[in-house]
Amino acid sequence: MTVETKLPYDKEYIDQFSKERNEPEWMRELRFQALEQADALELPKPDKTKIGKWNFSQFKHTAPGDAIQSLSELPSELQEFLDQDNLPENLLIQRNHSVAYSTLSKDLQGKGVIFTDIFTALEKHGDLVKRYYMKDAVSIDEHRLTALHAALMNGGVFVYVPKNVEVEVPLQTIFWQEDPELALFNHVLVVADEGSSLTYVENYISHNEQEATVANVVTEVIAQDNAKISFGAVDNFAQGTTAYNNRRGVAYRDATVDWALGQMNDGNTVSENITHLVGENSLSNAKTVSVGRGNQTQNFTAKIVHFGKNSEGYILQHGVMKDKSTAIFNGIGKIEHGASKSNAEQESRVLMLSEKARGDANPILLIDEDDVTAGHAASVGRVDPVQLYYLMSRGITQEEAERLIIHGFLAPVVNQLPIEAVKNQLTQVIERKVY
Amino acid sequence: MAGSTLEIKNLHVSIEDKEILKGVDLTIKGGEFHAVMGPNGTGKSTLASAIMGHPKYEITEGSVLLDGEDVLEMEVDERARAGLFLAMQYPSEISGVTTSDFLRSSMNARRGEGNEISLMNFIKEMDNVLDYLEIDKNMAQRYLNEGFSGGEKKRNEILQLMLLKPEIAILDEIDSGLDIDALKVVSKGINKLRDENFGCLIITHYQRLLNYITPDKVHVMMQGRVVKSGGPELAQRLESEGYEWIKEELGIEDETIEQNA
Numbered sequence: 001m002t003v004e005t006k007l008p009y010d011k012e013y014i015d016q017f018s019k020e021r022n023e024p025e026w027m028r029e030l031r032f033q034a035l036e037q038a039d040a041l042e043l044p045k046p047d048k049t050k051i052g053k054w055n056f057s058q059f060k061h062t063a064p065g066d067a068i069q070s071l072s073e074l075p076s077e078l079q080e081f082l083d084q085d086n087l088p089e090n091l092l093i094q095r096n097h098s099v100a101y102s103t104l105s106k107d108l109q110g111k112g113v114i115f116t117d118i119f120t121a122l123e124k125h126g127d128l129v130k131r132y133y134m135k136d137a138v139s140i141d142e143h144r145l146t147a148l149h150a151a152l153m154n155g156g157v158f159v160y161v162p163k164n165v166e167v168e169v170p171l172q173t174i175f176w177q178e179d180p181e182l183a184l185f186n187h188v189l190v191v192a193d194e195g196s197s198l199t200y201v202e203n204y205i206s207h208n209e210q211e212a213t214v215a216n217v218v219t220e221v222i223a224q225d226n227a228k229i230s231f232g233a234v235d236n237f238a239q240g241t242t243a244y245n246n247r248r249g250v251a252y253r254d255a256t257v258d259w260a261l262g263q264m265n266d267g268n269t270v271s272e273n274i275t276h277l278v279g280e281n282s283l284s285n286a287k288t289v290s291v292g293r294g295n296q297t298q299n300f301t302a303k304i305v306h307f308g309k310n311s312e313g314y315i316l317q318h319g320v321m322k323d324k325s326t327a328i329f330n331g332i333g334k335i336e337h338g339a340s341k342s343n344a345e346q347e348s349r350v351l352m353l354s355e356k357a358r359g360d361a362n363p364i365l366l367i368d369e370d371d372v373t374a375g376h377a378a379s380v381g382r383v384d385p386v387q388l389y390y391l392m393s394r395g396i397t398q399e400e401a402e403r404l405i406i407h408g409f410l411a412p413v414v415n416q417l418p419i420e421a422v423k424n425q426l427t428q429v430i431e432r433k434v435y
Numbered sequence: 436m437a438g439s440t441l442e443i444k445n446l447h448v449s450i451e452d453k454e455i456l457k458g459v460d461l462t463i464k465g466g467e468f469h470a471v472m473g474p475n476g477t478g479k480s481t482l483a484s485a486i487m488g489h490p491k492y493e494i495t496e497g498s499v500l501l502d503g504e505d506v507l508e509m510e511v512d513e514r515a516r517a518g519l520f521l522a523m524q525y526p527s528e529i530s531g532v533t534t535s536d537f538l539r540s541s542m543n544a545r546r547g548e549g550n551e552i553s554l555m556n557f558i559k560e561m562d563n564v565l566d567y568l569e570i571d572k573n574m575a576q577r578y579l580n581e582g583f584s585g586g587e588k589k590r591n592e593i594l595q596l597m598l599l600k601p602e603i604a605i606l607d608e609i610d611s612g613l614d615i616d617a618l619k620v621v622s623k624g625i626n627k628l629r630d631e632n633f634g635c636l637i638i639t640h641y642q643r644l645l646n647y648i649t650p651d652k653v654h655v656m657m658q659g660r661v662v663k664s665g666g667p668e669l670a671q672r673l674e675s676e677g678y679e680w681i682k683e684e685l686g687i688e689d690e691t692i693e694q695n696a
Contacts, residue, residue, distance in 0.1 A: 409531055410531070
């Protein structure tokens with residue numbers, strides 16, 4: 001059963017929106033085509049979660065976002081994302097869907113690294129964007145939400161690292177959804193060309209407790225032959241936002257795509273993290289942690305698909321559920337025919353903190369090749385009373401002991417985030433959500 | 436009087452409705468080292484776990500008092516803060532929590548709010564004990580007991596004991612699975628604590644630990660009770676003659692906790 005989601009924005013509106021931003025013709029055409037497809041396509045059908053009645057149509061599509069002259073103008077909750085004693089050389093702050101602040105070191109500029117907002121990228125590096133935009137990773141016509149995304153895309157960043165360039169300092173992005181009713185159709189496109197490497201970290205934040213809106217985010221991460229991408233993120237949309245978050249990676253020969261994702265939204269959320277190991281010897285470590293609270297319903301998919309021989313995929317999915325929240329955790333390892341000598345490992349664990357919370361861990365292995373190794377582990381349970389006993393036997397109170405165990409359970413992602421401030425901020429978000 | 440006193444009176448303990456301890460009496464005072472010996476399955480570890488408050492054990496009768504305070508009325512953490520410590524036979528593994536963070540939280544819990552140890556002093560104190568126990572300093576940054584060898588876990592228990600400085604410690608089979616070098620190091624740590632303010636209950640079924648730590652009193656457990664007590668010479672005799680003579684003397688056929696009829 002689906003509710004009719006009549007689009008509040010038509011072709012004429014999109015044409016206008018696109019022209020105002022001087023988008024290339026191909027982009028405008030892509031938007032029109034996507035708009036047509038959106039009408040015909042169904043919503044996605046995440047396993048065991050009914051999203052038919054979720055809000056995907058109530059939102060506004062534009063809002064101003066003024067630039068700031070200095071980082072000190074940021075509100076304190078955004079200051080928290082920045083290492084204050086080591087302010088980032090490579091930072092982009094998107095306020096609503098405009099750039100508020102942007103900096104890239106001279107060194108990286110000189111090496112040809114591109115780190116800019118998606119509209120500037122379309123203007124200045126149109127061909128490069130066109131080569132990758134919704135081609136290798138996510139397709140426009142997967143379902144209504146991908147098509148809507150393509151039609152209404154209103155923000156995002158483009159990262160490109162040229163051949164053999166190694167970016168040692170993380171690139172940091174903050175998506176600051178200041179307007180409580182603004183929808184974010186954000187597109188993040190990260191491309192590492194052959195033999196290059198980079199680390200990218202992003203934060204999403206909004207404060208719309210009451211106002212309803214939508215986040216429809218598509219992230220495409222492409223590692224060409226022998227490239228290495230380490231991708232970190234903390235999602236923290238407020239309760240009013242219905243979020244569809246699609247992060248997809250593609251790793252070609254000898255390439256690595258690693259993920260460390262803190263999925264900390266407070267509203268209803270469908271979050272997919274899928275990596276295609278296309279090339280031989282490609283590798284992905286996908287680590288995700290989540291906390292559910294209040295009445296929110298969430299559906300998390302962590303999936304790695306092996307096409308290349310000798311490819312390795314490791315999924316770690318940890319979730320903590322409290323109050324009356326519900327979440328489905330799908331951990332899927334898929335090995336296609338021909339991907340011999342591949343290894344797929346996955347671990348999905350859910351910690352239940354309340355009687356009324358619901359959490360399902362579904363580990364799935366789909367294997368079409370004989371000569372492979374694979375394994376999975378899944379569990380849903382409460383805080384282990386024997387672990388609690390051990391910590392308490394040293395004088396630690398029950399509350400503090402539970403805190404230690406929960407933070408420990410979510411540590412695999414916290415520890416992997418390469419920016420100290422973002423690590424601390426995720427720890428604080430966890431603290432706020434759990435207590 | 437120096438030190439604390441732990442009094443165990445007529446302690447009866449069940450697990451899943453099966454009675455394991457059937458009336459244990461023991462008093463440990465500051466300055467005293469007691470050894471509780473006995474074959475496997477006679478209730479020694481149950482005694483240790485019940486005193487500390489393990490969730491699986493149910494006290495059905497009797498009392499445990501620390502300086503006159505009712506221990507059984509206390510939560511597990513309150514027992515620890517009151518001065519009890521149990522070095523566990525099977526310490527839990529806690530993923531994501533570093534040994535160092537755990538040690539610091541434990542020490543601060545014992546010291547109380549407003550009296551927390553400074554980070555510098557903590558590191559200094561921890562490093563000293565790590566050296567003393569010949570533990571690799573990397574252990575402090577590893578997750579608590581995760582992937583530790585049997586010997587590392589035991590040393591970690593003694594590390595905690597030495598940092599927390601309890602009034603009364605119970606050591607549950609701290610010698611099991613240790614090679615002779617590790618056994619010597621662990622014993623060295625325990626002996627260092629010996630003074631009039633520290634009482635210790637050492638549970639073991641091997642005499643060999645008592646070659647390194649001399650007990651003041653030795654108790655033998657069978658069938659969920661203390662059946663014989665004596666001085667260090669009792670341990671010597673058990674080493675050379677085993678437990679059979681006690682069973683004969685007391686007319687015991689099966690020393691273990693018999694199944695419920």
